[in-house]
Amino acid sequence: MDGIAGKNSALSWVVNISALILVLLWTIPTFGLLISSIRDKDQLATSGWWTSLTSVERNLIERSAAPDTQVKDGDIYILSGNIFDQDGGTVTAFGWRSQEPTAFAPGEVAEMKKGLTMMVAANGDYRVTSPEEFTGKRGKRLFVTSIEAPKFTLANYEEVLFSEGLGRSFLNTMTVTIPATIIPILIAAFAAYALAWMEFPGRSILLVTIVGLLVVPLQMALIPLLNAYTTVGIGKTYIGIWLAHTGFGLPLAVYLLRNYIAGLPREIIESAKVDGASDYDIFLKIILPLSFPALASFAIFQFLWVWNDLLIATVFLPIQEDTLVMTGRLREMLGSRGGNWEILTASAFVSIAVPLLVFFSLQKYLVRGLLSGSVKGG
Amino acid sequence: MEQILLALGTMAIGVAGCIAYFWGSNVILDRIYPAIGDNAANNIRKSTAIRPWLFLGPALIILGFYLVYPVFNSIILSVYDASSENFVGLDNYIWLFNDGKFLESLRNNMLWLVIVPALSTVFGLLAAALTDRIRWGNIAKSLIFMPMAISFIGASIIWKFIYDYRGEGSEQIGLLNALVVYFGGEPQAWITIPFWNSVFLMIILIWIQTGFAMVILSAALRGIPEETLEAAVLDGANPLQIFFKIKMPQIYGTIAVVWTTITILVLKVFDIVLAMTNGQWGSQVLANYMFDWGFRGADFGKSATIALVIMVLVLPVMVWNVRNARKEA
Known part of the structure; x- marks a missing residue:
């Protein structure tokens, strides 16, 4: 097929460009999230991430220093300072009334009411003067338009990990995920071997039942299980959620592993039997090592699924500060910090970083698992 | 940190428990029906019939509880009221x-x-x-x-x-x-x-x-x-x-x-x-x-x-x- 595309260079171009467009469409959303998460939060809130490498224009409403810092110079009273805290920037316009926030160019002296004047320099230094003493507690309002250089920072990550409780949630997610990935594997592997290589009545019915269970909606199981947990006394605990994930992952685990184990060469198993090995020995010494690729496939599926799960964690773990998993935390933040994109983007990236790492490093096994699970008879 | 240790500990216990179950149940089966002696043939037949169920046991119990039981339980719940106490027929x-x-x-x-x-x-x-x-x-x-x-x-x-x-x-x-x-x-x-x-x-x-x-x-x-x-x-x-x-x-x-x-x-x-x-x-x-x-x-x-x-x-x-x-x- 490559030959056909290669002969026709126009077609080859079309194919390459279409593929590029598709790839861009599929990666830009995530890329935008990543870029946004390392931008300065004020810049993030006022300009699109695609402009993050250019300077940002911002409209600031600041207050001058408070009247108690005023200095008397001859007859006039002066309030002065710099509107930029420490990050710098360039003022392009300023004003003293909200109706005309850009009335004056930097360096100009603006006449205000009652003989007051205001001046803002390009570097942000300002000076407000008055013939009479300033009174009250708050400073004068300054409307400033400024251009700021692009700023990138890891402060957003620092904030979400240490003050927003995401670090704690990260640990909780790990606590849920690791056992919930490992426990089903062993149980499923033994069952898969029995279904693949042992003779017993009802084997094919069991197999078909497991295929049927693959699609049972989890929604079905939530309330009955929660009731049962309460009755038994497990309640909302880690043990409960580990077992729940084990139960929900088991059909896929048995199905994937059975398909793989059934495909192993019959001679190996039969010659081992002739040599007097028991089923238990065969399983442990021959089948398990040979099944590593299938075990890895399932482990990745289960890991991604448990790590990314929100529903089961919401139902089977108490929604409290110390047990909230990352997906649950993200959901809370969407509610409480809906407009704080610096928090949301950084948190989202923390939560997807581990799955992405697993994905890119172990993609081979993931693809293999998908194929053995879905392409049946082509 | 102690939570991760708890998780790892539980995992170790869980895995050890699984291994102990599979290994132990097989050993016990072999003890009850030894493949040697007078009844060797008969014993092998019996243990071959039982062994698959030892292998399948945990998986079947978990599947039954987590996926099969809820289906039937949901059917029952659906004909009861909010608190699952009073039968309401098809009202829901x-x-x-x-x-x-x-x-x-x-x-x-x-x-x-x-x-x-x-x-x-x-x-x-x-x-x-x-x-x-x-x-x-x-x-x-x-x-x-x-x-x-x-x-x-x-x-x-x-x-x-x-x-x-x-x-x-x-x-x-x-x-x-x-x-x-x-x-x-x-x-x-x-x-x-x-x-x-x-x-x-x-x-x-x-x-x-x-x-x-x-x-x-x-x-x-x-x-x-x-x-x-x-x-x-x-x-x-x-x-x-x-x-x-x-x-x-x-x-x-x-x-x-x-x-x-x-x-x-x-x-x-x-x-x-x-x-x-x-x-x-x-x-x-x-x-x-x-x-x-x-x-x-x-x-x-x-x-x-x-x-x-x-x-x-x-x-x-x-x-x-x-x-x-x-x-x-």
Whole structure:
């Protein structure tokens, strides 16, 4: 097929460009999230991430220093300072009334009411003067338009990990995920071997039942299980959620592993039997090592699924500060910090970083698992 | 930290327990029916009959409790009231089919069912066909496949950022509105527009599922025997004809598998709706509605009834899968 595309260079171009467009469409959303998460939060809130490498224009409403810092110079009273805290920037316009926030160019002296004047320099230094003493507690309002250089920072990550409780949630997610990935594997592997290589009545019915269970909606199981947990006394605990994930992952685990184990060469198993090995020995010494690729496939599926799960964690773990998993935390933040994109983007990236790492490093096994699970008879 | 230790400890105990069970039960079986002595033949026969059940035991118990029992328990719950104490007959079902929000959810789920599997499969097929023909195909595949690893809630944040809306006049930081403004349109609060908001939520799921469809369809396309393609080339078919007339018919089976797999996922879609709209502005779906009644409304009867509706919708796919599995077995 490559030959056909290669002969026709126009077609080859079309194919390459279409593929590029598709790839861009599929990666830009995530890329935008990543870029946004390392931008300065004020810049993030006022300009699109695609402009993050250019300077940002911002409209600031600041207050001058408070009247108690005023200095008397001859007859006039002066309030002065710099509107930029420490990050710098360039003022392009300023004003003293909200109706005309850009009335004056930097360096100009603006006449205000009652003989007051205001001046803002390009570097942000300002000076407000008055013939009479300033009174009250708050400073004068300054409307400033400024251009700021692009700023990138890891402060957003620092904030979400240490003050927003995401670090704690990260640990909780790990606590849920690791056992919930490992426990089903062993149980499923033994069952898969029995279904693949042992003779017993009802084997094919069991197999078909497991295929049927693959699609049972989890929604079905939530309330009955929660009731049962309460009755038994497990309640909302880690043990409960580990077992729940084990139960929900088991059909896929048995199905994937059975398909793989059934495909192993019959001679190996039969010659081992002739040599007097028991089923238990065969399983442990021959089948398990040979099944590593299938075990890895399932482990990745289960890991991604448990790590990314929100529903089961919401139902089977108490929604409290110390047990909230990352997906649950993200959901809370969407509610409480809906407009704080610096928090949301950084948190989202923390939560997807581990799955992405697993994905890119172990993609081979993931693809293999998908194929053995879905392409049946082509 | 101590929590991780607890997890690792429990895991170690769990794994050790599993090993102990499998090893111990086998040893005990061999003790009861030793393969030597007077009754050797008889004993071997008995232990061979029992051993599969030792291997299967834990899996069957867990499957039975976590997946089979809930189905029957839900049927019972659905004919009881909110607190599961008083028998109410079919009241929950009657309520259901007169409930506006339920009918809205059902209608939306149908929309999801038509649009998401169709577009995921089409884009997946397109991506597979394109990436199989280019030199950097593997990288392209990886990148299109990547959203698969992202949680629904993470994806929701990614897309909520794209759909973000600022009042007219201020600079849009959401990509979609920025594009709309750039081309001279008016910015919109996309996820609050009834009907279209569902479409915007569907785009998230399509974005996630296309990679899955692509991986599977790409493998199927590469599995097509060379001879049929060569014959088509010799007969003068152009690349498009080859794709639609020769390749497509040979992978219909795989397309069906992809389609049904995504269909099942769509029926259970929950996180995306919960995170983006929580069912407001006419975007409710069954799974979220069920969650609403069960865990916020604390009405187990109604919630179980909605869950059963999802189950009924899944049944055709289940039957289809089971029939295929039996053909193979």
